Amino acid sequence: MKKIKTILLTSFFLFCFEPFFAITQQLPNNFFKIINTSKQKVSFSLSFDLKNWQEYSLEKKSQIIFKYNKFIVYIRIPTTPEKSVIYSLMPSTETKNYLIYWNEEKELWDLEERE
Helix, strand or coil, rough: CCCCEEEECCCCCCCCCCCEECCCCCCCCHHHHECCCCCCCEEEEEEECCCCEEEEEEECCCCEEEEECCEEEEEEECCCCCCCEEECCCCCCCECCCCEEECCCCCCEEEEEEE
8 A cells, every 4th residue: 555645844833724735635624626737837825704815936846735715815816917716715624626727729838627
C-alpha cells in the first residue's frame, strides 16, 4: 500500500483553511484540490468574504490542496492585468478537484471541476 506523503504548511492563514501539498491522488474528505494543467505558472486568490484575499501561485503541472471550512470559498483567477474571474466553491464532505486551465474558446484562464 502506498504511503501518503504530505507536507503541512506551518502557517495558518486568515481564512481558516490549511493548504498543503500532497503526492497522492487519494485524500480524506473535506478537501479541495487546485490543479494547474497549463505549461506555465498560474496565480490565483482565495477568500471567504470577497473582501480579504489570500494570494497563491501554482507552478506548471502542479497542484495544491486545501481543507474546506464551513463557508463558501471564492477563487479569483486573473484573466488579464485588468480583469479576473471569480468562482464559488461550495463546501463539501467529498474531495473536489478543480482544474485551472487556459480556455482557448474564451481566451482566458478558467476553472473546471473534475472527478
